[in-house]
Amino acid sequence: MSPFVLFLAVMFSANQGSALQLTFPHEPGVKSVQVLWQNKTVPAFRLNNAWTTFVGVDLDTKAGDHKADVLFTMEDGRVDKRDIVVKVVEKKYPMTELKVDDRYVELSKANLERANRETKEMEAIYSTVTKDIVPDSPFTVPIPGGTGANFGHRRVFNGQPRAPHAGADLRATTGTPVHATNQGRVVLAKNLFFTGNTVILDHGLGIYSLYAHLSRIDVKRGDPVNNGQVVGLAGATGRVTGPHLHWGMRVQGARVDPFTLVTIAQTENLK
Numbered sequence: 001m002s003p004f005v006l007f008l009a010v011m012f013s014a015n016q017g018s019a020l021q022l023t024f025p026h027e028p029g030v031k032s033v034q035v036l037w038q039n040k041t042v043p044a045f046r047l048n049n050a051w052t053t054f055v056g057v058d059l060d061t062k063a064g065d066h067k068a069d070v071l072f073t074m075e076d077g078r079v080d081k082r083d084i085v086v087k088v089v090e091k092k093y094p095m096t097e098l099k100v101d102d103r104y105v106e107l108s109k110a111n112l113e114r115a116n117r118e119t120k121e122m123e124a125i126y127s128t129v130t131k132d133i134v135p136d137s138p139f140t141v142p143i144p145g146g147t148g149a150n151f152g153h154r155r156v157f158n159g160q161p162r163a164p165h166a167g168a169d170l171r172a173t174t175g176t177p178v179h180a181t182n183q184g185r186v187v188l189a190k191n192l193f194f195t196g197n198t199v200i201l202d203h204g205l206g207i208y209s210l211y212a213h214l215s216r217i218d219v220k221r222g223d224p225v226n227n228g229q230v231v232g233l234a235g236a237t238g239r240v241t242g243p244h245l246h247w248g249m250r251v252q253g254a255r256v257d258p259f260t261l262v263t264i265a266q267t268e269n270l271k
């Protein structure tokens with residue numbers, strides 16, 4: 001009997017805008033495990049006697065059942081493919097109206113070009129799956145004890161609808177230290193039009209964290225960072241209504257509530 005027979009018809013459940021951890025027991029002869037999810041190939045990594053990875057369910061992923069394939073590559077090269085189903089549950093996000101400096105709503109030609117260029121640069125980062133880094137320690141909140149419940153809010157700036165809020169805003173005074181949510185590598189550390197002084201960390205598996213509106217950046221591109229290392233100080237640079245930390249997480253490009261990575265429920269049903 002195949003050791004993987006238990007995986008058949010396994011169902012996972014996740015809200016729109018959340019990260020999901022998938023864990024599969026290690027079996028003798030398995031060399032590597034990959035998950036095919038939403039047209040992306042996501043590697044799993046070995047953690048004790050299991051294989052684990054994270055997949056992202058974007059804010060705008062259609063509610064309903066989505067199939068994912070799990071590929072078990074054996075030492076002899078054989079690939080054992082199993083289907084799993086991720087049930088995406090609709091989550092309603094409220095609308096918020098914000099008042100910011102007009103230059104962030106009615107963009108000049110130069111600012112529009114800059115913002116578009118920076119968006120492309122960030123999308124290129126988010127679409128890369130790095131294989132030499134793995135987030136094998138728990139994700140943590142960048143400001144210890146910080147809370148922020150405004151992920152996913154549909155936003156209207158100065159009366160004009162804009163993209164939904166792709167992160168969580170944590171209350172912070174200017175100068176509050178901002179800590180890396182997990183170990184990783186700095187892939188961006190500079191000033192951007194909308195997010196001001198910004199740091200993006202690569203945590204591997206297509207998982208990226210973003211820290212925006214910083215008053216000071218303490219790392220540079222290429223630096224390795226430890227979980228909890230200070231990457232900068234909170235501030236009010238870019239499109240803001242006041243000082244705070246905007247903390248974003250992308251999981252294979254999907255916009256997910258950062259707190260879902262911290263509180264992620266380990267999927268026990270496959271063990």
Ligand SMILES: [Zn+2]
Nearest residue numbers: 167168169246
């Ligand atoms: Zn924000």
